[in-house]
Amino acid sequence: MKIVILGAGQVGRTAAYQLSREEANEVTVVDINEEVLRDLQDRIDIRTIAGNAAHPTVLETAGAAEADILVALTNSDEVNMTACEVAYTLFRTPTKIARIRAAEYTSRPELFSEDALAVDVFISPEQLVTEHIERLVRYPGTLQVVDFGDGRVRLVGVRARKGGRSLGQRLRELREHVPDADVRVLAIYRAGRMIRPDGDTVIEDGDEIYFLAAGEALRRIMGEVRKDDPAVRRVVIAGGGNIGLRLARALEKTFQVKLIERDAGRARRVSELLENTIVLNGDAADEELLVEENIDSTDVFVAITNSEEANILSAMLAKRLGAHKVMALINKPSYADLIESGSIDVAISPQTITIGSLLAHVRRGHVVKVHSLRRGAAEALEAIAHGTEQSSRVVGRRVDEIPLPEGTSIGAVVRGSEVIMAHHDTVVQSDDHVIVYLSDRRHVEAIERLFLGA
Amino acid sequence: MLAVANMLGLMLVAFSIAYVLPLLAALLSGDGTFAAFLGAALVTAGVGLALAYATRRKARELKPRDGFLLLTAGWLIMSASAALPLILLLPRLTFTRAYFEAMSGLTSTGATVLTGLDRLAPSVNLWRCTLEWCGGLAIIVLAIAVMPLLGIGGMQLYRGETPGVVKEDKLTPRITETVRSLSFAYATLTAVGIIALRLCGMSWFDAICHCFSAVGLGAFSTHDQSIRYFHSPAIELTLAALMIVASLSFARHFAALRRFTLEPYTRDPEAKAIVVLLGASVLGIALLLTVHGTYPGFWSCLRHAFFNVVSVATTSGLVSDDYTSWPLLAPFWMLFLCTVLSSAGSAGGGIKMFRTLVLSREAGREFKLLVHPSAVAPVRIGGRLVPERVRDSVLAFVFLYFSTTVLLTFALLATGLDFRSAFGAVVATVNNTGPGLGVVGPFKTYQSLSSLQLWICTAAMLLGRLEIFSVLVLLTPAFWRK
Numbered sequence: 001m002k003i004v005i006l007g008a009g010q011v012g013r014t015a016a017y018q019l020s021r022e023e024a025n026e027v028t029v030v031d032i033n034e035e036v037l038r039d040l041q042d043r044i045d046i047r048t049i050a051g052n053a054a055h056p057t058v059l060e061t062a063g064a065a066e067a068d069i070l071v072a073l074t075n076s077d078e079v080n081m082t083a084c085e086v087a088y089t090l091f092r093t094p095t096k097i098a099r100i101r102a103a104e105y106t107s108r109p110e111l112f113s114e115d116a117l118a119v120d121v122f123i124s125p126e127q128l129v130t131e132h133i134e135r136l137v138r139y140p141g142t143l144q145v146v147d148f149g150d151g152r153v154r155l156v157g158v159r160a161r162k163g164g165r166s167l168g169q170r171l172r173e174l175r176e177h178v179p180d181a182d183v184r185v186l187a188i189y190r191a192g193r194m195i196r197p198d199g200d201t202v203i204e205d206g207d208e209i210y211f212l213a214a215g216e217a218l219r220r221i222m223g224e225v226r227k228d229d230p231a232v233r234r235v236v237i238a239g240g241g242n243i244g245l246r247l248a249r250a251l252e253k254t255f256q257v258k259l260i261e262r263d264a265g266r267a268r269r270v271s272e273l274l275e276n277t278i279v280l281n282g283d284a285a286d287e288e289l290l291v292e293e294n295i296d297s298t299d300v301f302v303a304i305t306n307s308e309e310a311n312i313l314s315a316m317l318a319k320r321l322g323a324h325k326v327m328a329l330i331n332k333p334s335y336a337d338l339i340e341s342g343s344i345d346v347a348i349s350p351q352t353i354t355i356g357s358l359l360a361h362v363r364r365g366h367v368v369k370v371h372s373l374r375r376g377a378a379e380a381l382e383a384i385a386h387g388t389e390q391s392s393r394v395v396g397r398r399v400d401e402i403p404l405p406e407g408t409s410i411g412a413v414v415r416g417s418e419v420i421m422a423h424h425d426t427v428v429q430s431d432d433h434v435i436v437y438l439s440d441r442r443h444v445e446a447i448e449r450l451f452l453g454a
Numbered sequence: 455m456l457a458v459a460n461m462l463g464l465m466l467v468a469f470s471i472a473y474v475l476p477l478l479a480a481l482l483s484g485d486g487t488f489a490a491f492l493g494a495a496l497v498t499a500g501v502g503l504a505l506a507y508a509t510r511r512k513a514r515e516l517k518p519r520d521g522f523l524l525l526t527a528g529w530l531i532m533s534a535s536a537a538l539p540l541i542l543l544l545p546r547l548t549f550t551r552a553y554f555e556a557m558s559g560l561t562s563t564g565a566t567v568l569t570g571l572d573r574l575a576p577s578v579n580l581w582r583c584t585l586e587w588c589g590g591l592a593i594i595v596l597a598i599a600v601m602p603l604l605g606i607g608g609m610q611l612y613r614g615e616t617p618g619v620v621k622e623d624k625l626t627p628r629i630t631e632t633v634r635s636l637s638f639a640y641a642t643l644t645a646v647g648i649i650a651l652r653l654c655g656m657s658w659f660d661a662i663c664h665c666f667s668a669v670g671l672g673a674f675s676t677h678d679q680s681i682r683y684f685h686s687p688a689i690e691l692t693l694a695a696l697m698i699v700a701s702l703s704f705a706r707h708f709a710a711l712r713r714f715t716l717e718p719y720t721r722d723p724e725a726k727a728i729v730v731l732l733g734a735s736v737l738g739i740a741l742l743l744t745v746h747g748t749y750p751g752f753w754s755c756l757r758h759a760f761f762n763v764v765s766v767a768t769t770s771g772l773v774s775d776d777y778t779s780w781p782l783l784a785p786f787w788m789l790f791l792c793t794v795l796s797s798a799g800s801a802g803g804g805i806k807m808f809r810t811l812v813l814s815r816e817a818g819r820e821f822k823l824l825v826h827p828s829a830v831a832p833v834r835i836g837g838r839l840v841p842e843r844v845r846d847s848v849l850a851f852v853f854l855y856f857s858t859t860v861l862l863t864f865a866l867l868a869t870g871l872d873f874r875s876a877f878g879a880v881v882a883t884v885n886n887t888g889p890g891l892g893v894v895g896p897f898k899t900y901q902s903l904s905s906l907q908l909w910i911c912t913a914a915m916l917l918g919r920l921e922i923f924s925v926l927v928l929l930t931p932a933f934w935r936k
Contacts, residue, residue: 272832
């Protein structure tokens with residue numbers, strides 16, 4: 001597949017990196033900064049074009065006419081939209097994806113309708129990150145929560161902690177504790193390495209457990225692997241940028257939210273846009289301010305300022321001062337790995353979140369949803385099984401008959417509005433949405449081919 | 455200054471049209487007052503024309519700042535005109551008293567110095583009520599079109615909320631256009647009120663006079679016994695309903711009439727607060743009266759509480775019974791309500807509900823800041839942001855308002871009036887309500903006050919009506935400096 005990526009920023013680079021790792025993809029990256037491109041080309045096997053991403057000649061040289069997908073990820077919403085428009089008008093590029101940041105645009109979906117802007121799909125990183133954090137706050141104790149099957153089934157990552165009833169016991173017993181719950185454990189990571197779970201696997205303190213759960217089973221299983229997390233009531237958000245504002249808006253109705261913003265003007269602006277949030281003007285790394293605002297009785301502290309170093313420091317400070325759970329927005333993947341084993345509970349990586357959403361649209365076949373897990377190391381996707389027993393390698397077969405690559409497992413099947421946790425004898429039918437867990441994302445292509453029936 | 459004089463001349467000419475009503479009444483009833491009213495009308499129109507003609511070369515587009523002078527001078531000069539027929543027809547009435555009566559009418563206060571109203575010529579009674587009705591309309595137009603422009607006491611909050619298509623920041627077009635659009639709502643309410651009162655058993659004449667009083671939120675009646683004369687729960691209910699409607703913003707009425715929905719009210723934080731506060735007060739006072747056994751049974755207590763509390767709280771002041779004989783809490787609470795309750799775009803007096811809301815939010819904000827010293831806390835009313843400038847204005851206004859009340863009370867005390875009467879008189883006139891406490895209580899008049907005391911009350915009515923600032927700014931040297 002021929003893919004043109006416009007913009008070699010954080011997300012653009014990560015997308016290029018991940019997509020180019022798949023053999024069948026031919027990736028071209030366009031950016032105005034030649035140095036960045038040279039640096040990128042040194043590391044991965046891609047073609048690069050320097051120039052303004054919206055200019056027809058630049059797009060032409062980048063191969064917009066032959067490309068299957070154009071992904072516009074420059075810093076400017078306007079350039080992204082114009083590029084899509086140009087690519088559509090002059091080169092008839094079939095699929096155009098644009099990153100749109102400004103809520104001014106994203107709040108008007110009619111702009112992206114059939115007869116309006118030639119953007120087929122828009123991705124709003126701020127919206128995605130906000131939703132991601134919101135889910136983490138609403139499900140205390142989780143590392144990651146992602147939806148499949150229109151929210152009918154959720155994939156949850158959770159760290160086992162002392163106090164969980166099933167700790168030190170085998171998975172078999174866990175099932176006995178919650179007999180009628182719809183739960184399936186997909187993977188367990190111990191000290192950074194994956195263990196393929198079976199009935200005899202023993203859950204240990206510190207294990208990272210990924211499981212699928214439908215409906216209310218989620219909360220029950222959480223109680224099994226870690227001591228009941230106290231219900232979240234008080235949330236402190238450090239940073240009143242766009243994400244901070246959106247997050248406060250989403251949370252302020254259910255939780256007591258405080259938002260700390262350093263810039264006085266911005267703090268005022270944010271306070272005017274929020275109803276029930278207490279907006280504080282000050283430095284999130286100011287110990288006095290944090291103590292004054294009872295940081296020790298805070299349930300969740302989220303650091304999402306523009307500076308990741310500041311996020312790390314203020315989150316660590318908040319943790320030391322007694323905040324129950326702290327999260328920090330971190331861009332550099334290397335930082336993220338460093339941090340999550342330390343005093344910061346959750347590292348939030350905007351790229352991973354954006355990439356996950358982006359990949360779902362780039363995937364071939366009948367893949368409707370893709371989520372990156374463990375900061376891009378693993379992946380979970382939702383694919384639709386099409387065809388008949390003859391034409392498909394999935395339909396009409398039992399789960400243990402489907403030739404899955406190593407480290408890959410089928411977690412659940414969503415049939416209409418019904419969620420079926422997959423067992424070895426579950427038979428996949430046509431139009432089922434199959435949720436697949438890949439501990440190694442290199443197998444993505446194999447899965448795609450499987451569902452394509454090729 | 456001469457441009458303002460020119461405008462004043464035109465205003466007087468326009469005001470002379472109001473004489474049509476008493477002239478008609480004089481003709482129809484043959485009460486022999488026709489000549490006096492015609493004379494007064496001609497003098498008013500003549501003076502107005504002369505003033506306008508003499509200053510015609512100085513006529514120019516008025517600046518918002520000219521508004522201050524126009525307001526105060528306008529009210530003073532129109533009161534003089536309105537007092538003219540009273541002086542001519544009631545020879546025993548001194549100028550002070552006639553002027554007090556006229557000012558009381560034009561500020562839609564309704565405090566009277568006249569007794570024997572039942573025997574008064576119908577045209578004179580109609581004239582008094584017409585003054586209230588005209589004064590009411592004038593103050594609504596001012597509150598909606600002019601005061602937001604002048605920014606008096608935080609009224610700039612309502613800038614750009616003017617009904618109709620007024621976009622200009624020039625005084626004259628704003629006034630004319632607002633008059634045009636609001637007159638419809640005002641006239642509709644009046645017409646409905648007159649018919650309803652007639653159906654409740656009033657004579658056409660009484661219905662017109664009382665409806666003028668109720669819609670203009672004044673207290674003039676054609677009977678010494680005011681509403682007690684009628685002994686009719688239906689009339690009390692109708693009048694109270696008119697008063698409640700009239701105490702809400704006419705900008706909302708206009709919007710509701712034009713689009714034919716109730717949405718403008720449900721979205722108006724003032725309207726909500728007024729209805730809740732009024733409802734709770736009526737119920738509370740009805741229970742108080744029941745407990746004290748003022749009237750036999752809860753329902754009759756509720757009836758009297760409803761009418762009198764609504765009437766005083768909306769700053770109308772028509773009364774159906776002597777509330778000063780109620781437990782002391784009730785009359786004082788009613789006077790408190792009349793200072794805070796009315797809506798900003800109505801003929802009601804007092805500090806207005808929007809300022810009450812701003813102040814209460816400001817207090818809440820202060821509590822928040824005590825607990826969270828670093829908090830950034832904006833003040834919002836009904837989801838709308840209150841700019842800092844408006845909050846400052848409101849604070850300054852309310853300070854001035856209460857200082858005025860206190861100082862004028864002291865002034866009346868200095869003239870030898872007892873405390874309850876002095877306090878009652880000042881609250882009743884500053885808030886343009888009418889009846890107060892003690893010697894100026896309901897069914898009593900301001901007749902027993904001396905000339906000096908009456909002038910103090912006249913000043914209080916004018917100050918209260920023109921939102922204090924627009925009068926007092928004329929006394930600052932800075933205003934007159936070029």
